[in-house]
Amino acid sequence: EPEVTQTPSHQVTQMGQEVILRCVPISNHLYFYWYRQILxxxxxxxxxFYNNEIxxxxEIFDDQFSVERPDGSNFTLKIRSTKLEDSAMYFCASTSPGQxxxxxxxxxxxxxxxxx
Amino acid sequence: GESVGLHLPTLSVQEGDNSIINCAYSNSASDYFIWYKQESGKGPQFIIDIRSNMDKRQGQRVTVLLNKTVKHLSLQIAATQPGDSAVYFCAGLRRASGSRLTFGEGTQLTVNP
Incomplete structure (x- = not known):
């Protein structure tokens, strides 16, 4: 069964640094999402994200965050100047078109x- | 605002029994609901969904009931197995707000052998 894959599984970063979280959505899906879950x-x-735009x-998604679909398969979340409170699980999701x-x-x- | 919540944070059942996990929502404009299962270290896994024009939907060993009058939905798991042990979330979506899912806080289901 096709699945959404995310890398890395665990990222440790110093406060103030930039991180990029990567996702490969299910191949025929066109709608993409980022969620987070604080412990x-x-x-x-x-x-x-749909049709190459947000x-x-x-309200959580402020100027510190950005998303990109750099090619036909990847979907990324960038967090600039990370803060302690950004520590969380970040989930990528996708869904199909049609209905x-x-x-x-x-x-x-x-x-x-x-x-x- | 919109909120989705669960009645009980934990539920413990015996293997083979039926489980019922409840969820309430505040916004009557929510028109689509999904139940997800989350095992430790994993992402939410889709179980079953229901649209607001329905009051019941059945899957394999699972049934979702939607009561729009009292803004309540439930997930029933028949013949609960140890592999069903996980955190269960209900999530709602309101078409007018786009496609964001609003999650409840989750119920930890423990199945005792």
């Missing part, structure tokens, strides 16, 4: 980001 808390929406973003947005989003296994 012990619920999964929170960050951003959605379609929606949450619009009411399709299940399929998630990767996440990248655990630890800011020191």
């Amino acid at each position: 012990g808390q619920k999964v929170e929406f960050l951003v959605s 379609s929606e973003k949450s 619009g947005i009411n399709q299940p989003q399929h998630f990767g296994d996440g990248t655990r980001l630890s800011i020191l």
Whole structure:
């Protein structure tokens, strides 16, 4: 069964540094998402991406964050000047076209980001 | 704002019993709901979904019930197995807000042998 893959599985970074989290969505999917989950808390929406542009973003997704689809398979989340509170699991998700947005989003296994 | 939440943070059942996990939502405009299962170290795994024009949907060993009157949905797992032990999240989506999913806090299901 096709799946969303994320790399790395764990990223440790010094505060103030930039990180790039990578995702390969399911190949025929066109809608892409980033979510995060702080330890012990619920999964929170960050951003959605469609047709090479951001379609929606949450209040969490400020100027520190950016997303990109640099080629036909990868979808990246960049966090500039990381802060301690950016430590969390970051999940990528994708969904298929056809019937619009009411399709299940399929998630990767996440990248655990630890800011020191 | 919109919120989705669960009634109980933990649920413990005996192997073979049926499990019922509950969820409430606040926004009557939510029109699509999904149940996800999350095992330790893994991402949320899709289990079953339901649209707001339905009140029941069945999958393999799972049933989701939606009561729009009281803004409540539940996930029923038949003949619960040890492999069902995980955190279960309900998530809602409101078409007018785009495609963001709003997650509840999760219920830890433990299946005792």
